Amino acid sequence: MIGPGLSPLLQAFRARWEALGGHYWESVSGPGLTETLAAAADSLIDRVPGQTSSALWWPGPAWASLAWEAALPPDRWTVTPVTGREPLVLSGRPMDPSALRSAAASAALGVTGAAWAVADTGSVALTSAPGQGLWPSLLPPSHLIVLQEAQVVATVADGLRRMRDEGPPPAMAKIISGPSSTADIEGQLWIGVHGPGRVGVVVVAGAGAD
Amino acid sequence: MERVDLFVSCLVDLFEPETGRAAVAVMERRGAQVGFPSGQTCCGQFAYNAGHWPEAWAMAKALLAALDAPPTPGPDGQERATVGLSGSCVAMVREEYPKLLDWAAGQPGWDTSWRVRHARVAGRLWELSQWLNRAAPAPSAHQDTRPTRVVLHTGCHMRRVLAAGGDAAAVLEGLGVSVATPEDEDQCCGFGGTYAMNEPKISTALADDKLRALRATQADAMVSCDWGCLLHLGGRLSRTGVAWSVLHLAQLVDLADRGELAPAQLARAGRFVREVP
Amino acid sequence: MVGRLPRDPAPWGERRDRALGNSVLRGNIRSVTRRLADARRRAYASYPASQVLRVAGRDAKRRAVARVEPLLDELRDRLAANGARVIFAEGPKEVADYVVSLAARRGAKRVVKSKSMLTEELDLNRRLAVAGLAVRETDLGEYIIQLLDEHPSHILAPAAHRNRQEIHALFQETAEREGVPGPTSDDVGPLTAFARQRLREDFLAADIGITGANFLVAETGTIVLVTNEGNADMVASLPPVHVVIAGIDKVLDTWADLAAVIQQPALSGVGQRLSAYTTLISGPRAAGSPEGPEELHVLLVDNGRRQLVDGPYADVLTCIRCGACYNVCPVYRQVGGHAYGSTYAGPIGAVETPLLAGLDFLPELPKSLCTLCNACVEACPMDIALADHFITLRRRQVGEGREAAGTRLTYRAWGRLWSSPRQYQRFVSWARRGQRFMMRQGRLVRSPGLWAGWFETRDMPPIAPETFHEWWARRAPSGKTPS
Numbered sequence: 001m002i003g004p005g006l007s008p009l010l011q012a013f014r015a016r017w018e019a020l021g022g023h024y025w026e027s028v029s030g031p032g033l034t035e036t037l038a039a040a041a042d043s044l045i046d047r048v049p050g051q052t053s054s055a056l057w058w059p060g061p062a063w064a065s066l067a068w069e070a071a072l073p074p075d076r077w078t079v080t081p082v083t084g085r086e087p088l089v090l091s092g093r094p095m096d097p098s099a100l101r102s103a104a105a106s107a108a109l110g111v112t113g114a115a116w117a118v119a120d121t122g123s124v125a126l127t128s129a130p131g132q133g134l135w136p137s138l139l140p141p142s143h144l145i146v147l148q149e150a151q152v153v154a155t156v157a158d159g160l161r162r163m164r165d166e167g168p169p170p171a172m173a174k175i176i177s178g179p180s181s182t183a184d185i186e187g188q189l190w191i192g193v194h195g196p197g198r199v200g201v202v203v204v205a206g207a208g209a210d
Numbered sequence: 211m212e213r214v215d216l217f218v219s220c221l222v223d224l225f226e227p228e229t230g231r232a233a234v235a236v237m238e239r240r241g242a243q244v245g246f247p248s249g250q251t252c253c254g255q256f257a258y259n260a261g262h263w264p265e266a267w268a269m270a271k272a273l274l275a276a277l278d279a280p281p282t283p284g285p286d287g288q289e290r291a292t293v294g295l296s297g298s299c300v301a302m303v304r305e306e307y308p309k310l311l312d313w314a315a316g317q318p319g320w321d322t323s324w325r326v327r328h329a330r331v332a333g334r335l336w337e338l339s340q341w342l343n344r345a346a347p348a349p350s351a352h353q354d355t356r357p358t359r360v361v362l363h364t365g366c367h368m369r370r371v372l373a374a375g376g377d378a379a380a381v382l383e384g385l386g387v388s389v390a391t392p393e394d395e396d397q398c399c400g401f402g403g404t405y406a407m408n409e410p411k412i413s414t415a416l417a418d419d420k421l422r423a424l425r426a427t428q429a430d431a432m433v434s435c436d437w438g439c440l441l442h443l444g445g446r447l448s449r450t451g452v453a454w455s456v457l458h459l460a461q462l463v464d465l466a467d468r469g470e471l472a473p474a475q476l477a478r479a480g481r482f483v484r485e486v487p
Numbered sequence: 488m489v490g491r492l493p494r495d496p497a498p499w500g501e502r503r504d505r506a507l508g509n510s511v512l513r514g515n516i517r518s519v520t521r522r523l524a525d526a527r528r529r530a531y532a533s534y535p536a537s538q539v540l541r542v543a544g545r546d547a548k549r550r551a552v553a554r555v556e557p558l559l560d561e562l563r564d565r566l567a568a569n570g571a572r573v574i575f576a577e578g579p580k581e582v583a584d585y586v587v588s589l590a591a592r593r594g595a596k597r598v599v600k601s602k603s604m605l606t607e608e609l610d611l612n613r614r615l616a617v618a619g620l621a622v623r624e625t626d627l628g629e630y631i632i633q634l635l636d637e638h639p640s641h642i643l644a645p646a647a648h649r650n651r652q653e654i655h656a657l658f659q660e661t662a663e664r665e666g667v668p669g670p671t672s673d674d675v676g677p678l679t680a681f682a683r684q685r686l687r688e689d690f691l692a693a694d695i696g697i698t699g700a701n702f703l704v705a706e707t708g709t710i711v712l713v714t715n716e717g718n719a720d721m722v723a724s725l726p727p728v729h730v731v732i733a734g735i736d737k738v739l740d741t742w743a744d745l746a747a748v749i750q751q752p753a754l755s756g757v758g759q760r761l762s763a764y765t766t767l768i769s770g771p772r773a774a775g776s777p778e779g780p781e782e783l784h785v786l787l788v789d790n791g792r793r794q795l796v797d798g799p800y801a802d803v804l805t806c807i808r809c810g811a812c813y814n815v816c817p818v819y820r821q822v823g824g825h826a827y828g829s830t831y832a833g834p835i836g837a838v839e840t841p842l843l844a845g846l847d848f849l850p851e852l853p854k855s856l857c858t859l860c861n862a863c864v865e866a867c868p869m870d871i872a873l874a875d876h877f878i879t880l881r882r883r884q885v886g887e888g889r890e891a892a893g894t895r896l897t898y899r900a901w902g903r904l905w906s907s908p909r910q911y912q913r914f915v916s917w918a919r920r921g922q923r924f925m926m927r928q929g930r931l932v933r934s935p936g937l938w939a940g941w942f943e944t945r946d947m948p949p950i951a952p953e954t955f956h957e958w959w960a961r962r963a964p965s966g967k968t969p970s
Contacts, residue, residue, distance in 0.1 A: 016760075086775055097777035101725075105691055120536070121750070121760040128776055135778050138720055155536075156761065157746040164742050168569075169707050171773045172724060175765040180717040182679065184628035184644055186651050187519040190675045193627055193683055194690075195717020195764065220905070223955040224915070225948050230955035246959045251911045257898055259859055261881025265902025272906040309875065366860035394521075398817040402858030409855050410940040411507060415821050416858070417945075445945030448930055482948065 009119045010203065013152050016122025020178030021191060023200035036202055037071035037111075037146070044142040044198050045108045047076070053108045056100075058082035059146050060113035060132040066146070072111075080107065085131035100135065110136025110196070111144045115173070116159045117152045117201075124201060125159055127173040134174055143176075143196040149205045212291065212345075214242040217277060217335070219296035220252040221437040222458075229437065232464035233295055233338060239467055240345045245290075249276030255302040258310060259403045267314050270307060271324065277335075278327045292334050293341045295460060297368025297435040300337040305371050307332065337368065339377035339435055339459055357388040358471040360462065361429035363420070363443070365436035366398050378435055378459055385466040390427035394419075401442040417446045431455035431476045433462050444482040455480025490791020490843035491578050493610045495638075495828040499851040506822035512640065512648035516823040519647045524814040526758025527866070537754060541868045544748030548805035548869055551739045555796055555804075558705045558738045559787060565708030569770035571783040575735075578790045582732060583614035585786060586697070590620055593728060595694030599686075601712075601719035602626035603699025604642065604808055605734050605788060608830040611697075622697075623689045625718040627682050634661055640824040642810040642832070643756055648823055654678055661685075686718070696722035696780070700733035701752055701807065703787075706741045710785065712766040713752045720766050729771070729780040735787050736804040748807070755868040756809035791843035800876060803839050805869040812863035812873065818856050827856065834863035838876045846884055853880035897937045915954060922949050 014024050023044065027036040045053050057068045057079050064083065072079045080091055080103035088095035090103075104110065113132065117124045124145050126137055137143050153159050156175070163169060180195030191197050214237055218230045234244050254269030277292055294300040307328050314320055362379055369375040379389045400406065400416025421443055424432050434440050437458060444456040457465075457480040465471055465479055495502060506512060531537045551558055563573045576582045590598070598615065600606065600622055612622045612633075624633040628645035632638065634657050639645030646654070655673035658681050662669030670681040698719050702711040710731050712719045723729050739745055753762040772779035795804050813819050813833030824832035828849050829840050837852040846853075863873045884890065904914040925933045931947040933939070941947065953961075 088775075088777065095777050100777050101691070105687070118761075123761055123765075128773060128778060130773075130775065133776075133778055134720075134724060138717065138724065156750060157743075160742060160746045160749075164707075169709055169742075169767060169769040171569075171768065171770045171776065171779055173767040173769075174720060175761065175767075176763065177759070177761045177765075178763050180763055181715050182627045183519075183522075184626070184631070184646055185654055185675050185678055186515060187522055187644060187647065188675045190679050193679055193716045193718075194625070194686065194721060218955050224918075224950050227951045227953060227955035227958055231958065246955075248956060248959065249908045251908060252905045254902075254905075257902055259878060259881075260898065261878060261883070261885040262898040262902065263882050263885075265898050265906075268902050268906035272908075276908075366858070366862070370861040370865055396862070397820075398858050398860035398862065400817065400858060402860070404937070405858045406945075407938050407940040410943045410945075411503060412818055412821055412855075413858070414944040415507060416817055441947060442945065445941070445947055448946040449932075449944060482946075 006205070007149065009152050009154060010149055010205070012119040013117055013122060016119065017178075017201060018122075020122050021199075022122065022178055023198070025200065025202045027202060027204055029204050033202070033204060034067060034070040037066075037144070038073070040144055040200050040202050041072055041109055041111070042076070044144055044200050052076055052078045054078045054080070054103075054106055055109040055111060056080050056082070056103050056107040056136045056140060057111045058133045058136045059111055061085045063113055063146055082133060088131065104135040104139040107136070107140040109142045109144060110138075110140040111146070112136050114145050114147050114151060116162055117147055118154070118156050118159050118175070119152055120155045121177055123156070123159075123175050123177040125163070125173060125175045127163070127170045129170050134172060137174065137176065138195060141192065141196055142198040143200070145199070145201045147201055147203050149203055152203075212242045213245065214341070215245045215247055215277065215279075215290060215292045217250060217292050217294040217299070218246075219294065219299045219437065221441065222295050225441065226437050226458065229295055229458040229460050232458070233293070233460035236342070236460055236463045236467060237293065240342075242345070247276045247279075251276075253299040253302045255298060255306070256403050258302070258306065263310065263313055267310055267317075270310055273303070274324065274327045274331055277331045290334065291336055291341065292331065294335060294337050295435075295458070296437060297337050297365050297372055297374065298438055300335055301367040301372035303335055304332045337372060337374055337435060339381050340374055342381045342463065343377040357386055358476065359388040359390055359429045360431045360433045360457075361390040361392055361424050361427045363392070363399065363424060363432060363434040363439055364396075365401075365434060365439045368435055369396060378433070381459070381463065382433070385463065387462070387466060387471070390429045392420075392423040392427055394423055399439045399443055401438045403438065406442055413442070414446065417443055421446060425454070430473050431457050431462070431480050433457050433459055435459045448482050453477075456482050488577055488789060488791060489794070489845055490608075492608055492790075492829050492840060492844045492848065494849065495825070497828075499828070499855060502826045502828055503822060503855075506826040509648070511650050512823050513821065515647045515650065516641065517820055519641060519644050520814040520820050523643070523757055523810065524866070527755055527811055527814070528758075530754055530758035530760070534754070534760060540747065540750055540754070544751045545805065545869045547739060547744035547747045548807070549802070551744065552736065552796065552801050552804045554740070555735060555738060558740055559735055562703055562705040562708060562738050563787070565705065566770075566785055569708045571708070571770055571785050573785045573787065576786045576788045578788070579609040579611070579614065582609050582786055582788060583611060583618070585784075586611070586615060586695075586730060587618040587620065589728070589730070589784065590695060593694060595728065596621065597689070597693045598622045598695045598697060599625050599689050599693040599722050599726065600697040601699070601714065601722045602629050602645070603697070603732060604830060605699050606697065606732055607639065608790065609732070609788070611732070623686070623693070625686050625689065625722060626716060627679065630682055630686065631657065638825060640832075642808060642813055642824070648825070651675065651678065658682070690718075690721040690725050693722075693726040695728045695730060696726040697730045697732060698722050700731050700737055702745060702748065703733055703738045704742060704745050705738055708769055709742075709745070710768040711745065711749065712764070712768070713749075713762045714766070715757070715763040717764055720764055723766065723768060724779050727780055728782045728784070729768075731768075731783070731785045733785070733787060734792055735789055736792050736806075751868050752807050752809050755807075755811040755866070795842055799879070800842050802869065802871045803835070803842060803876070806835050806839070806871060807869065809868065811866040811868065815862040815866045817858060817860055817862065827852065834873045835871070838873055838880065841880060846880070846887065846889065850884065850889060853877050853884065894937060912956070915950065918950050
């Protein structure tokens with residue numbers, strides 16, 4: 001549930017995530033979630049009037065029931081959705097890695113799920129587990145993550161332990177703590193260099209996604 | 211009455227004996243009976259830091275022999291302390307001598323009794339501000355409404371090796387002297403012992419930065435517990451024609467005890483150059 | 488084996504003077520180091536877990552160095568089981584040869600690279616260029632210095648010695664040469680956007696991606712990359728081949744050890760609880776995954792490191808390259824990285840370079856780059872005994888006869904004179920006589936020999952008319968304190 005009844009863990013995560021420059025939204029599952037996703041997606045990009053924005057949608061099997069057409073409606077978005085698990089499906093057809101790559105390289109927004117999140121450091125972990133992808137978090141200048149409240153753990157050690165408990169580590173895992181940054185020019189901090197400059201998370205509080 | 215032996219350091223002995231005289235007066239005022247083991251010369255840190263360990267060991271042995279004495283309690287049963295007038299020398303004897311001893315143990319002519327002697331010497335050795343912060347302060351004769359303001363420079367060995375940076379400020383404030391902190395307070399002044407001679411350009415660049423920060427506090431004088439740092443910084447002031455009062459803690463405490471903290475008195479006492487007769 | 492490191496051919500005096508005379512470099516280095524040192528201090532002060540984490544991380548690194556050989560075997564076996572090719576490489580030539588033949592086998596022409604100090608140490612880019620392989624550095628600071636054909640001046644901020652205007656001019660030239668629009672202004676945003684745009688094309692077209700590694704976990708066969716920009720992830724997951732080049736000192740034992748140390752590069756390096764991207768790679772692309780490289784190659788490099796494992800300098804191998812020591816070193820803050828003459832600068836560089844490449848390699852490093860202030864010892868999260876190492880390296884140089892004869896004789900005489908009270912007194916009378924020729928207006932202004940450098944820029948007071956010894960003897964000749 002939303003509001004003052006939030007777990008301390010989630011409050012701590014939100015505080016650190018926002019301190020790092022991440023954007024934060026909450027929802028319960030159901031139609032409200034789709035609306036929240038739509039609002040979040042809109043605020044993470046710079047919309048060009050009269051044009052749709054492109055998105056690579058790949059939140060993973062845990063969010064299979066999420067209707068991307070409702071979250072990223074066609075009057076505002078051109079969406080490349082990745083669904084399925086083994087096999088993966090890209091825009092309704094068998095996965096084509098080079099089409100995926102082009103979509104990722106040209107998308108304004110990437111949408112992913114997550115493996116877990118860390119309250120202590122304000123971080124979100126993604127993995128290349130079956131059905132899940134990392135390119136939507138890498139190439140587009142904006143990145144939106146859908147997360148369940150139960151996925152938030154206290155420390156990095158807790159998260160790594162959780163990962164280890166599930167078996168051998170996946171080929172690639174990435175712990176994200178805020179947008180990409182550099183201070184290589186005159187020591188001035190600048191947000192958004194190679195990785196996304198804008199990152200946001202939608203936390204679904206309460207019971208799991210239906 | 212507490213019996214105290216003085217360990218002045220070679221720099222005080224040779225170049226700034228006034229600091230030693232002031233320290234004697236300051237400690238006697240605080241009830242100490244001051245002795246001076248006259249066999250002392252130098253702790254050897256110049257040679258040690260430069261990698262000349264046989265020479266450092268020779269000096270260390272001489273110093274340990276001079277400062278070592280069987281425990282001899284005074285009339286009121288108090289153990290005899292040794293007070294050093296150089297933070298870096300006290301750090302050397304307490305914290306670095308064990309490494310020198312470890313090395314010497316592998317050399318011919320080693321005698322394990324050196325470790326015992328070192329333990330005795332180091333166990334009673336204090337730096338002046340540490341000793342002063344424990345001793346009862348003498349009543350200050352200082353009457354001015356405007357407190358004298360000094361800027362305190364803590365040497366790196368005192369700060370980090372001896373881990374004893376806090377006592378000097380406490381002693382001074384207890385005497386009604388206001389203590390300013392320069393910007394980049396914990397950055398090295400560039401003395402570094404023989405570094406100042408090997409690498410004069412970088413050493414001097416550091417001195418100039420440190421002096422800029424110290425002078426920016428607009429304090430009446432610069433104070434330290436280390437004549438190494440003070441000779442380096444003071445020597446630079448002298449060469450660049452800047453007149454500013456450069457004092458050891460012992461000198462400043464002595465002046466405070468006697469109520470002689472007016473700017474003119476500070477300037478005279480902290481004058482870097484003394485006429486040669 | 489003795490390591491082979493790149494060396495600036497200019498002698499120490501010239502490198503030092505060049506640095507001291509470069510006010511842009513000094514200003515930038517000063518502000519970058521101050522910002523990072525302050526950030527580290529604030530992070531430690533405000534993060535309750537920091538000290539506990541630091542000690543746990545330090546212990547994990549120490550245990551790993553103590554067991555490096557069996558751990559490397561375990562790492563190799565696990566990485567191979569995960570589908571990676573693992574090679575042990577002695578030094579620069581073996582690494583370059585491997586990459587060149589890999590490129591030939593794949594018909595690869597374009598290489599992208601993320602920042603790796605080890606690859607600088609191995610002079611990899613130059614060796615690959617000689618073999619006809621174009622390597623693009625993708626870390627913003629490394630990209631800039633690659634265009635300038637220069638070396639990094641700070642371990643975390645390689646282009647710290649250049650200002651915005653210079654970078655703007657550089658990017659304008661590059662844009663003209665490549666026939667693309669240049670940056671719209673010399674503000675940081677447009678400059679960064681220009682680099683991002685150029686490098687994006689390189690990422691997407693590259694045949695091989697080369698990264699370093701911050702940690703290697705033996706238990707799981709995992710390669711860990713700690714970055715803030717996001718380029719390492721692009722390099723590791725976009726090209727069809729990923730090559731990891733890491734020192735053997737990067738190996739850790741267990742996954743739990745990784746958890747202990749994983750936050751330290753960010754905490755001690757830049758004062759963040761974790762870097763923007765902490766990436767864990769445990770194999771090439773999984774079957775059925777469209778993302779990631781087909782081939783993963785891991786080169787485990789010695790280049791002199793094995794010399795340190797069993798000895799008093801083993802702690803040097805626990806360095807995590809966080810740069811905390813650079814940011815507090817008074818000498819580094821004056822001269823920046825180029826003055827050190829090789830890949831590694833700051834306190835760790837001055838100590839590790841002679842240990843890897845020999846005392847003869849850059850003999851001035853232990854002697855001329857350290858005031859023994861111990862600020863590095865205080866800052867190092869791994870508690871590396873840097874100050875002690877400077878002194879024992881100096882001791883080795885003296886013991887091996889590398890000191891000038893005049894210096895050796897001076898110290899010998901000094902030691903003899905000052906280790907006996909009577910000789911000391913003799914020294915005082917002799918010095919009093921000698922100093923008369925070195926004075927002006929009551930100050931000492933010159934001296935021969937060892938002390939001459941002092942007097943280039945500073946005065947000294949003369950030896951006092953009455954030393955403390957002499958005053959005390961006059962005051963209390965019987966040894967009794969007068970009333």
